[in-house]
Amino acid sequence: MSQIDFFDARIIEGTVTAITLDNGDVDDISVNFSQGASVRALCHGSWGFTSIEGEIELNNALDSAKELAYKMNSYSPKDKIELASIEDPKIGNLPTIKINPNDISIAEKVSLLKDIEKNARVNGVKSTSLMYAESQVKLEYTNSEGIDCEYESVRTGFAISAIASENDQYQVGRESRFGIHGYEIFDLHDAYDLAQNAGNTAVDLLSAKQPPGGTLPVILDPELAGVFVHEAVGHASEADLVQEGSSVLKGKIGESVASSIVNVIDDPTLHEYGYYPFDSEGAQAKKNNIIKDGVLNSFLHSRETAHELGGRPGNCRSQGYSTPIVRMSNTYIENGDSNFDEMVEMINDGIYLSGSRGGQVNTGEGIFQFNAEKGYLIENGEITDLLKNVSLSGNTLDILNNVELVGNDLKMHSGRCGKNGQLIPVADGSPHIFVSQALVGGD
């Protein structure tokens, strides 16, 4: 088929091991060995994708992707798709793994996890669960332009949750740490301490109050502000969403979209959970300033969107053998020059929201909703009562414009981000931020 303009392939080989403990007993131990490939072909304005698992017959998969693209193009001819040009990526500065998880026996891992779990059982905790996972993945990329590159990555992490209950009331405390590390993840983080924190949070929340609802001044802690910047700003800056009209940031490059003290970055080269040396199109990973001094500076791009909207490729990613799409990596609000105490003083009366239970966003309308793990009432410039079931919702651009102070205590959190049914590892973060008004849900 001479009409095929471009094709590429991702070949992935991986092993994932997971251990879960429930109330201190081993619940599951599982291992998965997998390999597969995903292949794309472009025929004028149409893409064909094929993904296969198991024994890889690359030529068959390639023929099938080419045929899909060709048939698509004959059925519904469209404008030609051009891809921004890229060069062979340079792979340096790969994260180093100090302790290969393969060198530690399952029995030893189980025994460490059991010790960690005991620390979550503070007085009042009725139930706990603990999860540990390690993955080793080798990814090879090759395309019709002659780019050929590969790298291997190791990721490990653990999550602890503790549940306290009293009079039909249940509260949960959670802590998790994931990273591009080997088994040294347990040297980098004090898992015993984190387990105890999870337990204490659950117990404390039992006696917490319901927040007052309504439009209020708020302080967001680094974790929740990180979730906000990822969900509300990061997704809206994904160029495929911009292109299809599903982003409030569409057409706003060069315009002020936030308070002038706000800087938002996406940087896959940071050795955080969303790290990669090149993306799923073989494009070199690079730092992007999404918002610079309050002004929208850049979207996140694939090769296709970079050519169409103007920009740099390097943010196209895929889960396993899925289709690559525009994604974030490590997304954060850059440090400012305020500190937390100043914020509490300035807010006088308001709410301090801390931790995250997740959120959701409508990037087209620029509306979001997040739940904090907990909150604190601030009265007369003092932190007072602990609050439970605190949620935050509103308009992305309103919140960005209402940021009055940005702290100097940036912290990153690891997580997994979902888009079009694909989950990928990412990190997000922020320093504490003070927002003059936001809609808080509660009583």
Add this chain to the structure above:
Amino acid sequence: MYELGEAALKLATSEGAEEAEVYVQTNYSTSSDVRNNKIESAKEQKVEGIGIRAIINGSVGFASTNISSKVEEAVRRAVSSARVRENDPDWQALPSNSKYPKVRGIMDENIKFMELETSLELTNQMIKSVDELDGVDVTSGSFSRSYGKKLIMNTNGVNVFEEETLVSGFVDTIARASNPSHISTAYDFQISRNLDIDIHNIGKNAAQLALKSQNGESITSQKTDIILHPFAITDLLESSFVPSLNSDNVQKGRSSLKGKIGEKIGSEELSIIDSGLLDNGINTSICDDEGSASKETKIIENGIFNSYLYDSYTAGKDSTESTSNSTRSSYNMIPNIAPRNFILKYPQSNVVEETADGIYITSLIGAHTANSISGDFSVEARNAFTIKNGEISKPIKSVMISGNIFELLHKISGAGFDVRLVGGTVTPSIKLTDMKVIGS
């Protein structure tokens, strides 16, 4: 498939497993994706893999692979993992071979053998119905079809093979406006085992809903009647209620429904049934994902709580029978407990017409942030409208609802005629009395 399964079971036994099980899955799917009103790409995906459970002294080890040369290693790892775990005296046994029911409507040859051209034609119909309306665009959408086979074999004689098909379509739309704050979005989707979905209506509904939602007005915080569209009630129940039905959560002290069997937990006329046997059901199958014959379970009957959801292990622990709710989303997942077809029943009427003053909510943002044990939730409503004198009146700009699912079940006071399949949940619109809403 059979030879692979037999060999794996044999090896597990010779490695020392007292019981063993294999789950072999093959799935072939194709889809076409839409962006900006155009069909952008065609996709095909082949999945094939095997999951192995090995049991020693009640302790279970699991391994999976899609590489045929790694199957033996996976079997050995499943057995060695089972040895690492402590003995579990609560373990009874893997299911035994039994009489399986007949189920209807889960396999459609038209879907199994659908050509790419047909699939593209259907995708086109879906987006054409949006084109027919002014001021609204398709931002994204997809039409997909799949055909799957599964084989479950274990050392207690279970040997089940089944084929199934699935088809689904969704459309996201945006209604344009010169003032960005008047832009509104909407979506619609349908899923079915058979080629009976109303493809034209998916696009039409999503387009009309986006247009109707433009120029939303602010409302004040108040207590009022709410009607939740099947999308909204399904989302809310899945996040805040369903986890408490899981017997594993109950046994581990993570369920608000612990000790509540026989108690009144919802309005008098509310019934909820879990069924693996529903004709054409998305989660219908002759057995669950560990080979227990499918059945029907009354979860709530006339407001009274009747049963948790069990697999063979948790049922053994409670000295009862499995409700056949062992589920896996893929061969590489350890089976867990989840509803099959989750059917809400309440006497139906013209709920909107009967509402003098209230709010209609199509879907929710943030339902998954609910406290899955206590049932507390606080969510943002999407495509919401005021109801005045029995009619849908004006779109609402922003409204949050917060509350507790176990209080909400008592507030159910009506259901519409509009029963939908929202994945495995089968429900009409549900009316709730005296709900707290937060306006802006």
